[in-house]
Amino acid sequence: MQIKKEKIPRATITRLALYVQELEVLEQQGEKVVSSEKLARSCGVNPSQIRKDLAYFGEFGVRGVGYYVHELKEAIKQSLGLDRIWNVALVGVGNLGRALLRHNVLRKRGFVIVGAFDCDPFKIGEEVAGLEVICSSKLPEKVKELNIEIGIITTPQERAQRAANYLIEAGVKGIVNFAPARISAPENVAVEYVDFIHHLFSVAFQISLNQSKGKLK
Known part of the structure; x- marks a missing residue:
């Protein structure tokens, strides 16, 4: 095309x-x-x-x-670049991170999480969905080793930028951020935000608007 x-x-x-x-x-x-x-x-x-x-x-x-x-x-x-496999790193193995690791839809769409990373010493070494949780500081070597091109951030808000810094320094060129925080990244690094609260706000507004219209009839 x-x-x-x-x-x-x-x-x-x-x-x-x-x-x-x-x-x-x-x-x-x-x-x-x-x-x-x-x-x-x-x-x-x-x-x-x-x-x-x-x-x-x-x-x-x-x-x-x-x-x-x-x-x-x-x-x-x-x-769209969906005719190939993309290797992905997930940073932040909390509840949301674990859910994504266990969700097969990403793999079916060609996005394969090949590395799980966290800075919590109690999580490092744990196995989740067949992947050992690795210390985030090891991202640079693992990105090269596993040919990772995309990063997913599922950390708490206050750790999102640090996670982004690790990914950027490791050479990742695209980030999907689920953390409720804006992150700074170079222009050559694509960043997308997934904000559930934003969508809930939008739905709540639309419901309220429809209800208001109903009262006016």
Whole structure:
């Protein structure tokens, strides 16, 4: 897939990941072709948005026919870098970290946690989901040894930056931060935040808004 030079909007990347998930479902159901209208409905967008998103990567679909499910799924996965295995380090083996280590969905999506790290001496040496918990200070040597490219931070808030520093110094170029804290990182290190509270705030607001609208009727 040939990616155009202009900057691709962040929202487009998010939608592309959703398209992949829906295309996988269709493929599992035995569907060979899908119209832009049907794909749009299942993804909660309009057909023109799908066409606009895909246009960043080339021409897809056959007029009057639709999109070939398998081919489109593979093309999007290639564009997102999902056609390969990514080795991941997890820093912070608390309750959330343990849950992620034991969750098979990451591995199924091509993200394999190959190293678990923590600075708590009571956790170091413990085995979780088949991985021995290693001292975070050993990240630099382990990142090279295990060919780790992505880091996941699940530490308490006050330890997030230190965990990020370890990962950055080790050469990791992408971080997903579950800790409720903003972290500083060089421009060449991609950082994404997963904030459950933010989403709960958003849902609470939408519920309150809908309730307010109901009272006005």
